[in-house]
Amino acid sequence: MMQPILWLILAAIHAMPALAFFRPATLTSLYRLQPDNPLFLLMHHRAGLFVAVFAACIWAAFIPEGRKLAVLVVGISMVSFLALYWQAGSPPALRKIANVDLAGLPVLAGVAWLAFRQ
Structure with a gap:
C-alpha cells in the first residue's frame, strides 16, 4: 500500500508543471514568462513532457x-x-522548483x- 502513496506524492510534485500544458498562463506564474517571449513555446513543450512524467507516476501507482521504467523517467x-540548477549557480528564481x-x-x-x- 505504501508504493502507490509514494508514487502519488511524486505525481503531485509534477502536477503543477504538467498543468501548464493545458493552461499556458501557468507558465507566467511559475516561470515569469510572458507569451511573447520565444522561450514561452519551449516551456509549453516542456510542460507537455511533464504530462508524461505525471502520467508515468500515476501509471506506476497502480501498475x-x-x-522500473517510471523510476528512470x-x-x-x-x-x-x-x-543543471547547481551548475548554473543555483539561480534564485528557480530555488522553489529546486x-x-x-x-x-x-x-x-x-x-x-x-x-x-x-
Whole structure:
C-alpha cells in the first residue's frame, strides 16, 4: 500500500508543471514568462513532457510492472534539473522548483529501492 502513496506524492510534485500544458498562463506564474517571449513555446513543450512524467507516476501507482521504467523517467527529470540548477549557480528564481525536487528525492529513492530490490 505504501508504493502507490509514494508514487502519488511524486505525481503531485509534477502536477503543477504538467498543468501548464493545458493552461499556458501557468507558465507566467511559475516561470515569469510572458507569451511573447520565444522561450514561452519551449516551456509549453516542456510542460507537455511533464504530462508524461505525471502520467508515468500515476501509471506506476497502480501498475507495478511499470515502476522500473517510471523510476528512470522521474529520476532523469528530477536529477537532471537539480544538476543543471547547481551548475548554473543555483539561480534564485528557480530555488522553489529546486527545493520541491530536492524534497522529492527521498520519495524517489524509496520507490526506486522498492522497484529494484529483487
